[in-house]
Amino acid sequence: MKGYAGKILRVDLTSGRVRTEPVDAALARDYIGGRGFAARIIFDEVKDADPLGPDNKLVLAAGPLSGVFLPAGAKATFAAKSPATGIYGDANIGGHLAAEMKYAGYDAIVFEGAAPEPVYLYIDDAEVDLRPADYLWGQGTVTAEQSLKAQLGDEFQIAAIGPAGENRVYFACIGHDIGRQAGRTGVGAVMGSKKLKAIAIRGTGSVEVADLEAVRRIGREMILKLNGDPGLQVWHDYGLTSVATWSNSIGALPTRNYQSGYFESAEGIGHAAMKERIFLSTKACFGCPMACGKFTEVKERGIRVEGPEYETIALIGSNCGFDRIEDVAYLNQVCDELGLDTISAGNAIAFAIECYQNGVISAGDTGGLELRFGDADAFASLAGLIARREGIGDVLANGVRHAATVFGGGTARYAIQVKGLEWSGYEARGAPAMMLAYATCDIGASHNRAWAITHDIAAGRDLLEGKAEKVIELQHIRPLFDLLGACRLQWVEMGLDLKYYADIYPAVTGVDASWDDLLTCSERVFNLTRLYAQRELPGFGRSFDYPPARFMEEPVPTGETKGKLVTREQIDWLLDRFYELRGWDRDGHPKPETLRRLRLP
Amino acid sequence: MKIVADNSRCSGCKLCQLTCALTLFNENNPKKTAIKVWSEHFTEGGYRVAVCDQCGECADVCPTGAILHEDGVYRIDTSKCTNCLLCVRACPSGVMYVHRQLRTPIKCVSCEACLGICPTHTLSLVE
Structure with a gap:
């Protein structure tokens, strides 16, 4: 093989x-x-x-x-x-x-x-x-x-x-x-x-490929195509930090526990601030011309860290009310060392702050820690409590869905998650396809399977038709890269033609498979993980595919998407269409003929 | 002409090493390379790169005369090499490599394949 x-x-x-x-x-x-x-x-x-x-x-x-x-x-x-x-x-x-x-x-x-x-x-x-x-x-x-x-x-x-x-x-x-x-x-x-x-x-061995000359030719062409792209410099200079101010401009930057998609101080945590104030060097993954990683230093805190990249800027930065890139980088380093996912940690701490501000929890619950947006020392302290499972940290350590059941008092409204996984860095009330992507992602509220927000903007934010189709298309292409073991950003961000991947896969493996064949493999995996959820969680189905109530009931208060939301009726329409196109029944279970087509048990 | 590295530009992607091995050995194996890339993030703030500048110190210490100089490039004659590794120890840049699958050290032959693939223009040729 x-x-x-x-x-x-x-x-x-x-x-x-x-x-x-x-x-x-x-x-x-x-x-x-x-x-x-x-x-x-x-x-x-x-x-x-x-x-x-x-x-x-x-x-x-x-x-x-x-x-x-x-x-x-x-x-x-x-x-x-x-x-x-x-x-x-x-x-x-x-x-x-x-x-x-x-x-x-x-x-x-x-x-x-x-x-x-x-x-x-x-x-x-x-x-x-x-x-x-x-x-x-x-x-x-x-x-x-x-x-x-x-x-x-x-x-x-x-x-x-x-x-x-x-x-x-x-x-x-x-x-x-x-x-x-x-x-x-x-x-x-x-x-x-x-x-x-x-x-x-x-490892000191080699990866043997089926057709070395073809791999040499196609691989080189892919690399040189990226190397010669004038857009490459933006990635070397800023990496994914450049997404932050763009995301804010389209009303998608999570702000103060997703109360809004617009952060009034986004420039302070954006790419220019990163480059001017904390940048040390650019850092790539293996074999990557784009080098999206930025290694930075916050002298006032005496720390160095790889990051912050976009998701961390969104979840620790704007979502916790920080307007200085130095604070975001510092807290990025704190979370990295503790071993906390910056997405869920930022989400959970923003949740706790909103609970505190609304009086559901108090300093008596937090061990005397006063919680407010934009307080770096309080964030660092709470992150430490979570990582050590001390005091209120022990509750938050089980995620916001669980914490809301412990805190009660209507705090489920502040728990921004799907299936128990905290929502990542795109506020989607003005983006129905992106909302559907989060709702139906197989692991919970991750942007990873289908990043559909650009489609919402291009096709029309209020439009529902065609959105389920786009989400499914992306849910097969993007995770296919995770099956192949390569990064998708070269395609997503720099437009590297998918045909290259279709060509190099048979050259590497010797397996005569078309791009459509590979997409079917990706669809197979998406259905397999759905089957797994049904088997492991009694009652799993449609009710697990809804966004949090905030996104269906509270219009965005500020920014480009002011006044927008995606109603429960609209979500239902999108889910019906999504299930039908996927060959799932109305409760979101793959139909027998779908399983047969995909050769699944 | 010799290859030099501008450390401040390197992103650590290792495409130079990957293409080096592909050129020298026809293998996807960045350990079979004559280029060294390592992290100094918590000291210097980024990656460091070492490349062969064809200084010839390896040839000077070779007891069997297995490293030959031709057109500005030092190459190992593997038929004469006894794998004593004196050259590896003597290399001032630390870029003569030992690989457990190979009987003799790996040495840069200035093929320049790395120059053409580096996305950050870390590597260049100077007189």
Whole structure:
């Protein structure tokens, strides 16, 4: 099997035994890799399991394009049954992890059971070993990574959890490459529940491809196309920070717990402020010409961090009322070290602030901490409480859906989430397709599966017709990159033609598959994760596909989308259309003929 | 002509290493490279890059005369190399590489493949 390392590594943390198994050719053909492998393994092997118990599994999977000569074959997927949602959860991660794992000889690693004491997994090609990690336990993600690099050598690629993962915070992330994260759905908590502090990988082998000359030619053409694009400089200078002021201009920048999509001080947390005031150097994932990462320094706080990128600016910045990029970068670093997903952490802390402002919780509940928008020290303190599960932090650590049930008093209205996953960085009351994308994303309220907001603007914000079609189209294309193990931004942001990927996939794998065939694989995975939710969560269906009440009932008060909302009736219309097009019934369950077409159980 | 690196521009994408290995060995394997890229983010603030400037110190220390100078480029004659690694230790830039699959060290032959692929113009040629 070309393009694949050919092996899956199984790590039983309970017994300490490791073994490898060959990658099944049918699995590779039907699920491609990455998120596809992960979803199938979770579906087949994790049944009725407590997400934080030993029966859950944590999968790390790369794709056939990972590590190959093309732009950003850099993406791996971490997946598990999510503690936040109780259904399939995954998070993709860039940096150098996916490529290194392939070079070491593995397409995926499956962590099973739970270690009795903290360990880290050591991989040096075929040498695989679980080693004690007591001395790393308690360290931040970046600190632990630096510790292991100092001990093992700079060539090792490290993924590590922080205190939040150790303490099973439902939105704990896994950190890598001093500032890249598998952020969403609590994969870090699952890792922590297994007492797995870190993964250290060195791979010195090669990824063999089916047609080397074709890969050399197409890969080079893709890279040079990006290198020669005049738009590239914007990415080198600003990366994803340039999205912030644009998002604000279209009324999509989450502001003060999504009360609005317009932040009056967006310039202070935008790309120009980042470049002028805190920028140190530009930082890329493996093989990526775009280099969207920006490494920064906040001298007044004595910290350096990779970031903040757009989502962090949106959720920690405007959504928590910060108007200085220095505060956002500082709190980005705080969350990274603690091992908190900046999206859910920003969302949860904004939720807590709104609860506090409205008198539902008080200083008596917070241990004396006064909560208000734009207070960096209070944010840092609360983030620490969450990561350590202390006081009110223990409630927030289970996510806003759970916290709202504890706080009561109508706070569900302030809990901006779907399926238990906190909403990410696009306020969508003026964007029905984006709203539908969030509502129907298979892991909860993530923008990752379908970033449809530009379509809303192009096709008409108030239009509903055609929106479900667009969301489904994107829900197949975008996650396909997570199956392939490559980054999508080269296509999304720089318009790199999808035909290149259609051409290079058979050159890498030798599998004669068309682009439509690959999209069918992506559709298969989207339906598989839906089936998994139905099986694991009794009653799962349509009622899980609604946005929070705020977005259906409160018009946006300020900015470009002032007065807009997407009503429950409109959501119902969109869901009906979406289900019909997907071949799902009115409750959102895939119909038997759909499952047959996709060869699903 | 020699290849030089402007550290301040490097993004650490490793496309230079990937294309180096593809050119020298026809493999997708950035460990089989004669270019070094490493992180100094918490000291210097970014990546650092080391490339061979064809200084010839490797040839000076080679006990078997296996490193030959021709047209400004030093190359290893693998038939004469005994893999004693004296050249690796002597290289002032640390860019003579040992790879566990290879019998002899990897050395830059100034093919310039890396120059054409670097997205940030970190690498360039100087007289």
